[in-house]
Amino acid sequence: LPAVFAMGALSAVLAGACVAPVLLAVLALAGGLYGAGLSAALILPFLLGLGMALPWPLLAAGLTVLPKPGAWMSTVKKIFGSLILLLAVYYAWNAFRAVRPNAAEEAPLPGFHRMDLGRDDAGEWEALLLAALENPRPVLIEFTARWCKVCHWMNATVLRDDAVQRRLQDMSAIQFIADHPERSPADEMLRTFGISGYPAFILIPAADAPPEERALPESGGDAPAP
Numbered sequence: 633l634p635a636v637f638a639m640g641a642l643s644a645v646l647a648g649a650c651v652a653p654v655l656l657a658v659l660a661l662a663g664g665l666y667g668a669g670l671s672a673a674l675i676l677p678f679l680l681g682l683g684m685a686l687p688w689p690l691l692a693a694g695l696t697v698l699p700k701p702g703a704w705m706s707t708v709k710k711i712f713g714s715l716i717l718l719l720a721v722y723y724a725w726n727a728f729r730a731v732r733p734n735a736a737e738e739a740p741l742p743g744f745h746r747m748d749l750g751r752d753d754a755g756e757w758e759a760l761l762l763a764a765l766e767n768p769r770p771v772l773i774e775f776t777a778r779w780c781k782v783c784h785w786m787n788a789t790v791l792r793d794d795a796v797q798r799r800l801q802d803m804s805a806i807q808f809i810a811d812h813p814e815r816s817p818a819d820e821m822l823r824t825f826g827i828s829g830y831p832a833f834i835l836i837p838a839a840d841a842p843p844e845e846r847a848l849p850e851s852g853g854d855a856p857a858p
Contacts, residue, residue, distance in 0.1 A: 655680065726781070741791055743800035744774070744807040749818040757808070764804035771836040772805045775827055779811065783831040 658680045665673030740746050747757040764771045774791075776783040790796060810818035825834055 651684075741787055741805075741807060743797060743803075744791075744805045746807045746809065748809045748811075749821065750809070750811055750815070754817055757806075760806060764806060765836065767804050768838055770803045770838045771834075772800070772803045773825075773834040773836070774805070774807045775822065775825075775830060775832040775834075776807060776809055777811045777813070777830050778809065780830040786831050 655677075658676050662673045662676040665676075745760055747760060749757065761773075776787070808818075808821070810822065812818060813822055822828075822832075825832075827834075
C-alpha cells in the first residue's frame, strides 16, 4: 500500500501540469457564474472531479478481460518501441527544419505588407507603420518568425481564408518577421506591445476612433496590446 500511495502521489505531481489549465478554467467559470447570482455554478468543480475519476474504475474493470502475460508481450514491446523511435526521428527532423539557417521562405500573404525586423532597413518599416497608423482604416499587425510552426499553419490556412481576405481589404495589414526576438529592434517593439510569444496579432482601430481606443503602450513597458 505505501508503494501504491507513492506512485499515486508522483503521478498527481506529473499530471498536475496537464490538469491545471482545465481546472483553472472551470474555477474561473464557476466563480464568474456564482458572482452573477447562479449558485448552482459551485457544483462545476465537483462535476469536473467526478468526470476525471469515473473512467478509472471502468478501466480497472476492463483489465480483467486482457489476455494473460506471455511471450506475446515481447512482440507488443517491440512494436511500441519501434513506434517511439519513429516519433523521435520525426520530431528530430522537425527540429532540424526549424533551426536550419536556409529554411525556405513561405509565399507572401495576400493583403499583408511583409517586413523583416532583422533584414529590412529600420526607416522603411517605421515609415510603413506610421503611414498605416495615420490611415483612416484599422491596422492589423502580425508578429511571426520563420521557425514558428504555428505561424506557418496560421499563414497557410486561416489568413488565406476567403472570408479573412475580404475583411483584410478594409484594413492596413503588416506582417513583421522577428526571427530573433531578443535582438534590437524586435526586442523593443515586442516589449512595447507586451508580446511574449508567436503568433501575435494586434488590431488597432481606425484613425477616426476615439483617442482612448487608439492609445498605444509606451515603449519598453509591459502593458497589454491595445
